[in-house]
Amino acid sequence: MRPMSSEADGAAPLSKRDFEALAQFRSGIRRYLRFSEETVRRDGLTPQQYQLLLALKGFPGRDWATVREIAERLQLRHHSVVELINRAQAEGLVERGPDPDDKRLVRVLLTAVGERVLARLSALHRAELHRMRSVLTLPLWSDPPDGAGGSVA
């Protein structure tokens, strides 16, 4: 297609500015996750537990999810999620329930406590995201990274 570019990959080399943009975005993620960690730990949760609660409450269309679905959303192996649920359940944040149709499935849902904590923490996260929007905005290179020489020059 493109006769250009001497790069083996077919990807245009990044400029210093590209690296800076990429690094800034990654750093933004780190900062947001750090904020999240400190915030949730103040309420006695681990970051993973918060993610679990959020995945449940934020599941499209429902308020619960199966182990597998959670694993997919959190990008973890199923058995890692099982352990995560165990810990969260021990803390009284979530509970397991049976699925009426398929007895292999386990429905994971929030407890009243989990609901309350999550609501509180999520509000704080929403506010922080708003504050951090400048660093967390995607470094959008003009177009699909393909055209010659990159954005600036």
Next chain:
Amino acid sequence: MRPMSSEADGAAPLSKRDFEALAQFRSGIRRYLRFSEETVRRDGLTPQQYQLLLALKGFPGRDWATVREIAERLQLRHHSVVELINRAQAEGLVERGPDPDDKRLVRVLLTAVGERVLARLSALHRAELHRMRSVLTLPLWSDPPDGAGGSVA
């Protein structure tokens, strides 16, 4: 729904849709980090090592940084960064150099190998970010989170 609410924070309660947006964004982060991990591991790096390299090459104005500066950008404790650098140095990705002015400082910089690997990986990351832009775009609530019940889409 009751107009009356007991959130003492002054923060408006989140709607189901808000939770879904928040969860989707968080999931997007997880996915991106997962992609990153798998990508860099294929080249023999750990995610932390990639972040280190990127932080160096992407440092504003320079292409080296001190331990402290890296710790700040990666949101880690200084001594965690020391260990990270040790591992990366053992792999031949970075090297330490003295600072001419202040002998307490250690300049961390990329080796030729580090440069090459980073360039390759960063191009892949840039492309992936572009692909993921829809899920990684900030859930921008109309305005400062305060006004009533979120946006209606």
Next chain:
DNA sequence: ACTGTTGTATCGTAATACGATGTATCGTGG
């Protein structure tokens, strides 16, 4: 009922960020 597939759970292991602590270098006041 038999067999392959899917979903959940258990156990031992490896990786890594951290707190506590130690050492070198800097800057400044006496």
Next chain:
DNA sequence: CCACGATACATCGTATTACGATACAACAGT
């Protein structure tokens, strides 16, 4: 130029957690 506190880098032992390997339970099709 020496003493002192502050700053920067380094080392060690510990705790948390995601993982691979493995096992068990329930489903679906023949």
